[in-house]
Amino acid sequence: MAHDHEDMVWRRDAVEQVLDARERALAARPTESVSLDQIAGRTLASPVVAQADIPNYDHATMDGYAFDATDDYPLTVTDVEIYPEDEPPSIEPGQAVEIATGAPLPPEANAVLKREESEVEDDQLRGTTLEPGTYTYEKGSNVREGEQLFAAGERLSPIDAILLGDLGREQVDVTERLSVGVLATGTEIHEGRQSDLDSPMLMGLVRSWGHDATYEGTVPDESDRVTDAIADLAAEYDVVVTTGGTSVGHKDYVIRSLADLGTVEFHRVRVRPGKPIALATLPDAVAFAIPGKPLGAHTISTLVMRPFFTGETALPAVEATVSTDLAMGPDGFEYAVPVTLTDGVARPFGHTDSPIDVYEDTFDPSVLSSSTRATRADGFVLTETDLTEGEPVDVVPYASVER
Structure with missing residues (x-):
């Protein structure tokens, strides 16, 4: 089925632009030296090259x-x-x-x-x-002198301390953590009539990805106030993350504010839920505009925003089979279908035989994106086509993209 959103980009293209933005941001970052027990989640500032054969004897x-x-x-x-x-x-x-x-x-x-x-x-x-x-x-069978083992911009994990220690490193130079200001938009949130469900989740993601996040409160759906708030945060933080106001409604001012302040690199990615995400380059910061529906916000953040903070694009997955036939919506999208995973069987969350009854024959990302209960799923299946009962699928656990 055709759609009329020709300005949308595919996820792979959006991620490429996100990685480009990351490279520019890292190039300007100050560095610091940290001990090996502090490297988890940190980003290497320069390559690591072996200074000798390892082992240096048989x-x-x-x-x-x-x-x-x-x-x-x-x-x-x-x-x-x-x-x-x-x-x-x-x-x-x-x-x-x-x-x-x-x-x-x-x-x-x-x-x-x-x-x-x-x-x-x-x-x-x-x-x-x-x-x-x-x-x-044997001597040199592990590492040869002059061999590059780690690249600049690589995100380190605890296991990397083993090889770095064997290379004789007690400390490594890493880029300083990015500072991130998180701003919730929406009059209903600003006035306390609706809870801000996205900001705590987004700050947790940023921190688990190795950077610093600060909650900067809320702003109502008023054009000038949205623009001023984003501008103020861009002057203070390396990254601005907003929630809500990313669609095309009369009071959705975030994208227009970002365009006034800088350059919107893309707005809307061919992923459901979470489609209306945006990346913008501002004079002093990078900005991500995240849609307001909580499950959609989490899904699109882990798929599109995560590479900026981690440099990682892989989606670790486990194999499973689908429990039921399930049709997707219009063509031209990747659908992230939340599922529970039991004994190798992926059961679509929101289907009539799951804990909540949202849809029966066709996946409904619009309703499910707003469901807080759907966060009890174990992960999601990415697909552009209908699913068939018994079909093998890859399930991306939420835990694998939250670190």
Whole structure:
């Protein structure tokens, strides 16, 4: 079915523009040095290049006996045992030396016979036939000197501390966290007649993505006040995130205000729910305008805004099958269908056989986008086509895009 929103962009194109905005923002960021226990969620300011081979010597990966695998049994066991802290001795042809896991191999040794596969009698060693390299961690096999292991702009996680530590780094330079001002628009919210459900969620996302978020209150649906509030926040924060007022109604002033203050890079992405998101470049800040319906706000933020803060575009997913036939709406959209996931079966949330009855045969993102109960889903399925009962699908867990 055709639609008349030709100015909308596909998600992949929107994400490319978001990543471009991120690159520009990072290029201007100050940097700071942090210890390895503080790197989680931080963004590297410069590449990390290995200054030496790792490991810088061959060592054993099993307790046992080290020797030249081209020698024939029996081998004479020396009276020396090598531990990780030792300098390895030399051995003669036909000799073997007892060795502990992690200990350096003698220069002449190229294999380790596991202790449980060995037999020693009167200092004579016999065991299974080995190939050179068996149970050894060879010099330079992990990292080569001059090899780039991390790129500038990469977002670090706790596991990265292992390799960085092995590279001899005690600290790394990272960009300072982005400061984010969150502003809720809407007269009904400003006057307290309706709760602001989006701002706490959006601030939580920004913080889980490694940056600082501050709630800057509300503003009514008045053109001048919306423009002034965004301008004030853009002068104070690196990023402005607004909620509500992103559609095309008479009182939806946010997009018009962003256009007056800077350049709207895109407005409306071919994703439902969450379509009327916008990205704008302002003189001193980047702005994201997020639609006001809570589930739609979360969905489109994790799909489109997340790459700006994390640099990550992958959508980690788990495999499942669909519990029921489900038609989508008009063509030309990606639909993010919330689902619960039980024993490998994805059940569309909002379907008549789910905890809330919103639709039966055709997915209804408009109503579901406003449902706070729908946040009890486990994740969502992205699809441009109808779903068929038993069809394999990828479920994107909410948890995987919230970090």
